[in-house]
Amino acid sequence: xxxxxxxxxxxxxxxxxxxxxxxxxxxxxxxxxxxxxxxxxxxxxxxxxxxxxxxxxxxxxxxxxxxxxxxxxxxxxxxxxxxxxxxxxxxxxxxxxxxxxxxxxxxxxxxxxxxxxxxxxxxxxxxxxxxxxxxxxxxxxxxxxxxxxxxxxxxxxxxxxxxxxxxxxxxxxxxxxxxxxxxxxxxxxxxxxxxxxxxxxxxxxxxxxxxxxxxxxxxxxxxxxxxxxxxxxxxxxxxxxxxxxxxxxxxxxxxxxxxxxxxxxxxxxxxxxxxxxxxxxxxxxxxxxxxxxxxxxxxxxxxxxxxxxxxxxxxxxxxxxxxxxxxxxxxxxxxxxxxxxxxxxxxxxxxxxxxxxxxxxxxxxxxxxxxxxxxxxxxxxxxxxxxxxxxxxxxxxxxxxxxxxxxxxxxxxxxxxxxxxxxxxxxxxxxxxxxxxxxxxxxxxxxxxxxxxxxxxxxxxxxxxxxxxxxxxxxxxxxxxxxxxxxxxxxxxxxxxxxxxxxxxxxxxxxxxxxxxxxxxxxxxxxxxxxxxxxxxxxxxxxxxxxxxxxxxxxxxxxxxxxxxxxxxxxxxxxxxxxxxxxxxxxxxxxxxxxxxxxxxxxxxxxxxxxxxxxxxxxxxxxxxxxxxxxxxxxxxxxxxxxxxx
Amino acid sequence: xxxxxxxxxxxxxxxxxxxxxxxxxxxxxxxxxxxxxxxxxxxxxxxxxxxxxxxxxxxxxxxxxxxxxxxxxxxxxxxxxxxxxxxxxxxxxxxxxxxxxxxxxxxxxxxxxxxxxxxxxxxxxxxxxxxxxxxxxxxxxxxxxxxxxxxxxxxxxxxxxxxxxxxxxxxxxxxxxxxxxxxxxxxxxxxxxxxxxxxxxxxxxxxxxxxxxxxxxxxxxxxxxxxxxxxxxxxxxxxxxxxxxxxxxxxxxxxxxxxxxxxxxxxxxxxxxxxxxxxxxxxxxxxxxxxxxxxxxxxx
Ligand SMILES: Cc1cc2nc3c(=O)[nH]c(=O)nc-3n(C[C@H](O)[C@H](O)[C@H](O)COP(=O)(O)OP(=O)(O)OC[C@H]3O[C@@H](n4cnc5c(N)ncnc54)[C@H](O)[C@@H]3O)c2cc1C
Numbered sequence: 001x002x003x004x005x006x007x008x009x010x011x012x013x014x015x016x017x018x019x020x021x022x023x024x025x026x027x028x029x030x031x032x033x034x035x036x037x038x039x040x041x042x043x044x045x046x047x048x049x050x051x052x053x054x055x056x057x058x059x060x061x062x063x064x065x066x067x068x069x070x071x072x073x074x075x076x077x078x079x080x081x082x083x084x085x086x087x088x089x090x091x092x093x094x095x096x097x098x099x100x101x102x103x104x105x106x107x108x109x110x111x112x113x114x115x116x117x118x119x120x121x122x123x124x125x126x127x128x129x130x131x132x133x134x135x136x137x138x139x140x141x142x143x144x145x146x147x148x149x150x151x152x153x154x155x156x157x158x159x160x161x162x163x164x165x166x167x168x169x170x171x172x173x174x175x176x177x178x179x180x181x182x183x184x185x186x187x188x189x190x191x192x193x194x195x196x197x198x199x200x201x202x203x204x205x206x207x208x209x210x211x212x213x214x215x216x217x218x219x220x221x222x223x224x225x226x227x228x229x230x231x232x233x234x235x236x237x238x239x240x241x242x243x244x245x246x247x248x249x250x251x252x253x254x255x256x257x258x259x260x261x262x263x264x265x266x267x268x269x270x271x272x273x274x275x276x277x278x279x280x281x282x283x284x285x286x287x288x289x290x291x292x293x294x295x296x297x298x299x300x301x302x303x304x305x306x307x308x309x310x311x312x313x314x315x316x317x318x319x320x321x322x323x324x325x326x327x328x329x330x331x332x333x334x335x336x337x338x339x340x341x342x343x344x345x346x347x348x349x350x351x352x353x354x355x356x357x358x359x360x361x362x363x364x365x366x367x368x369x370x371x372x373x374x375x376x377x378x379x380x381x382x383x384x385x386x387x388x389x390x391x392x393x394x395x396x397x398x399x400x401x402x403x404x405x406x407x408x409x410x411x412x413x414x415x416x417x418x419x420x421x422x423x424x425x426x427x428x429x430x431x432x433x434x435x436x437x438x439x440x441x442x443x444x445x446x447x448x449x450x451x452x453x454x455x456x457x458x459x460x461x462x463x464x465x466x467x468x469x470x471x472x473x474x475x476x477x478x479x480x481x482x483x484x485x486x487x488x489x490x491x492x493x494x495x496x497x498x499x500x501x502x503x504x505x506x507x508x509x510x511x512x513x514x515x516x517x518x519x520x521x522x523x524x525x526x527x528x529x530x531x532x533x534x535x536x537x538x539x540x541x542x543x544x545x546x547x548x549x550x551x552x553x554x555x556x557x558x559x560x561x562x563x564x565x566x567x568x569x570x571x572x573x574x575x576x577x578x579x580x581x582x583x584x585x586x587x588x589x590x591x592x593x594x595x596x597x598x599x600x601x602x603x604x605x606x607x608x609x610x611x612x613x614x615x616x617x618x619x620x621x622x623x624x625x626x627x628x629x630x631x632x633x634x635x636x637x638x639x640x641x642x643x644x645x646x
Numbered sequence: 647x648x649x650x651x652x653x654x655x656x657x658x659x660x661x662x663x664x665x666x667x668x669x670x671x672x673x674x675x676x677x678x679x680x681x682x683x684x685x686x687x688x689x690x691x692x693x694x695x696x697x698x699x700x701x702x703x704x705x706x707x708x709x710x711x712x713x714x715x716x717x718x719x720x721x722x723x724x725x726x727x728x729x730x731x732x733x734x735x736x737x738x739x740x741x742x743x744x745x746x747x748x749x750x751x752x753x754x755x756x757x758x759x760x761x762x763x764x765x766x767x768x769x770x771x772x773x774x775x776x777x778x779x780x781x782x783x784x785x786x787x788x789x790x791x792x793x794x795x796x797x798x799x800x801x802x803x804x805x806x807x808x809x810x811x812x813x814x815x816x817x818x819x820x821x822x823x824x825x826x827x828x829x830x831x832x833x834x835x836x837x838x839x840x841x842x843x844x845x846x847x848x849x850x851x852x853x854x855x856x857x858x859x860x861x862x863x864x865x866x867x868x869x870x871x872x873x874x875x876x877x878x879x880x881x882x883x884x885x886x887x888x889x890x891x892x893x894x895x896x897x898x899x900x901x902x903x904x905x906x907x908x909x910x911x912x913x914x915x916x917x918x919x920x921x922x923x924x925x926x927x928x929x930x931x932x933x934x935x936x937x938x939x940x941x942x943x944x945x946x
Contacts, residue, residue: 338759
């Protein structure tokens with residue numbers, strides 16, 4: 001970039017204009033855009049990109065209607081059987097070529113993928129055995145595990161040491177000593193594996209799911225016993241059986257839910273401590289002889305003539321390129337939730353939901369995502385890797401479509417007509433699609449009463465209830481609820497529908513009639529609401545929800561004042577979740593594969609870069625499984641890479 | 647001496663016009679580059695960097711005491727582009743060490759991909775254009791962000807429980823948004839971790855009467871005052887000590903160096919206005935004579 005000014009500078013003009021010695025017309029004389037009459041072509045013009053030209057609807061509407069001679073429908077069962085059994089295949093006529101060219105709807109190389117950049121000669125080159133890209137959850141365990149197994153490991157991270165931040169806090173690991181020693185019952189890992197596979201509708205790599213079910217507890221104990229300072233674990237690892245749900249049966253509406261979440265928080269401030277605690281793993285890597293490469297942003301992988309991956313090239317914080325050669329590379333650079341273009345193309349299920357509201361199909365901001373930039377996935381694909389098939393999971397859960405709501409069905413939910421609309425104990429498993437069939441702006445109201453806390457003890461361990469993940473948080477919620485205020489302004493309760501340090505507004509009333517007014521039920525909907533609460537209370541007394549099948553253990557009447565509600569509406573922008581959970585295809589040992597399922601030698605993926613874990617939608621048999629899954633895949637992938645080099 | 651200025655150089659403000667808006671809201675008349683186009687946004691940020699660089703030596707007698715990134719939703723630019731731009735400014739201009747950097751932003755742009763770079767850029771204040779926090783009116787006023795994301799962004803990315811980075815923009819006067827909806831929105835904002843708030847008057851066809859706006863504003867002022875906010879400039883509210891230095895500077899007539907599409911520099915007694923033609927700007931942002939639309943003495 002040049003610093004040279006062309007002709008007169010802005011400052012010269014400013015001074016000249018102020019002194020009256022230089023006119024705007026002089027600019028025109030220089031060939032500038034100023035016009036002496038002070039007019040100009042209007043505002044910023046948008047570049048219009050020509051789209052496809054094919055009109056699907058007009059073509060489709062005329063295809064195959066009464067156009068095939070000799071095709072007659074059967075009128076009797078005998079004729080039907082004869083026609084089906086005559087050995088002739090009958091085709092619907094249709095099939096006229098649609099004349100679509102790939103440019104109309106599908107590109108072989110998606111625009112977000114592009115091609116690997118040509119970077120020229122790097123400023124420096126270093127060597128190691130195993131190079132891990134990304135010092136998040138998966139990368140940190142991958143690097144430490146491989147280093148511990150005797151390999152020389154470099155862990156490269158695009159953030160600098162000072163900038164470094166991580167976002168997860170809840171961590172679901174099964175059968176760890178940390179839990180078992182506190183009396184948490186052991187869980188059959190096969191149950192865990194099967195539940196996750198079931199939630200993925202089988203659209204997953206079973207071995208990777210199995211690793212998580214069987215080895216996440218081992219991984220947690222490994223970190224805690226060997227590398228995390230004991231006082232950090234004592235002070236910050238809250239394992240108090242998530243949400244105090246002592247009465248929960250272990251299964252809800254046919255879905256299993258397991259204990260095992262550790263939440264890394266400081267009790268005094270409620271601050272998420274994991275971004276700090278994870279640094280103990282980085283220190284351990286260095287103590288064992290590995291290296292942290294902070295401020296190293298991987299730009300592309302290096303391949304030899306046979307296609308094996310032999311390193312990567314990084315941009316350092318000064319903008320210089322650095323190469324690191326390695327015998328194996330593990331990419332753990334997170335997902336693509338923070339890359340708007342990839343999100344629009346790959347996040348197919350959430351994209352369809354936002355489109356279903358008629359939102360602009362070219363606007364990726366209407367399907368938000370908070371993860372990383374997808375660079376890990378792109379780099380792998382440039383070497384021949386492939387992306388997991390769709391529909392692809394975003395981290396959306398429960399009744400996320402309704403702003404302001406608790407994640408799932410902690411309380412009975414009343415819809416726009418004042419009536420219940422679903423099995424609330426089921427919706428933690430995903431009801432986005434259902435709520436998105438409602439017109440936008442329809443009221444959804446959660447209601448509970450003075451016994452709210454005892455009801456919670458029957459809730460499971462997923463994201464189906466208000467967040468009171470540890471005892472000290474329960475105290476805060478209790479205090480907030482006890483200090484309730486009636487009236488139209490509501491009152492703040494921490495973690496009622498939000499979590500962490502954020503509070504949400506809850507409305508309180510001494511009668512259900514007043515509560516209905518507060519939340520906005522009027523006229524017929526108010527009558528409906530009051531009748532529906534009475535009906536709900538009858539169902540609770542009977543112990544069976546005839547209407548929607550709510551799990552009997554979650555059927556609690558709304559009878560005792562004060563009554564509480566919070567509400568949201570349908571429509572708007574769906575909650576797409578925190579990260580994207582689909583990634584590249586690998587074999588059972590985290591080795592990246594090509595389209596023909598052959599392995600790309602030397603290349604591994606872990607964490608959200610690695611696909612085939614969640615299938616169609618994120619699920620929370622235990623809250624916090626995303627982070628722990630990443631940690632576990634890293635732990636096992638590090639082991640696999642080290643073993644392959646033995 | 648203005649806050650943050652060392653005294654040795656002339657204190658000025660700096661504005662970077664990053665006028666991106668994926669879709670204009672029907673209550674906002676801001677002139678912006680519409681549509682999502684990653685390539686075009688990157689090209690624009692490169693052009694902006696060229697303009698910044700080519701002007702640098704001309705302003706070596708000045709010290710920048712506050713920077714504003716706005717003119718649209720500046721956070722639509724990638725974190726990397728924003729941080730590269732800020733690095734360039736720090737390399738080539740004198741920027742006061744404590745100069746606040748305010749960014750007009752949307753929560754849909756905040757992620758693990760952008761946040762590390764916004765941090766690297768040194769952004770100290772975010773004005774999130776949420777427009778509403780009340781679930782009933784939200785979907786009418788914000789067609790870009792998921793309200794469900796808001797607490798996550800505050801808690802996990804801004805760490806707003808300890809930082810004072812969070813600011814909000816809320817819209818007042820939109821037809822169909824009841825007084826109670828607006829009041830609930832303000833209540834939610836005030837109870838949260840926000841340290842400053844801009845109330846934006848709706849414009850266009852779907853606006854309620856002035857009397858209704860006044861009623862809504864009176865209610866907002868009451869709520870905000872009860873939570874310790876003061877109106878330090880018209881429709882700008884902040885907790886004591888969190889007033890926007892850029893806004894205050896503008897109000898007091900401080901000189902402002904502005905770059906980007908349609909940017910207005912006010913300095914040395916004159917105002918120079920950049921072209922608002924994108925093609926011209928992209929083609930010649932490093933040539934003052936090509937991109938300047940007008941230069942006029944400041945009216946006295
Ligand atoms: C706000 C938020 C809160 C969350 N809370 C929870 C929670 O409580 N529990 C839970 O289970 N899950 C949670 N998640 C999800 C969880 O954080 C992720 O699923 C998990 O961190 C994924 O781990 P990962 O190692 O794959 O990626 P990450 O942890 O994101 O790590 C990827 C790392 O790679 C680096 N990187 C990216 N690109 C490059 C590159 N090109 N070169 C070098 N480095 C690169 C990144 O800077 C980052 O450090 C949360 C997510 C978000 C956004």
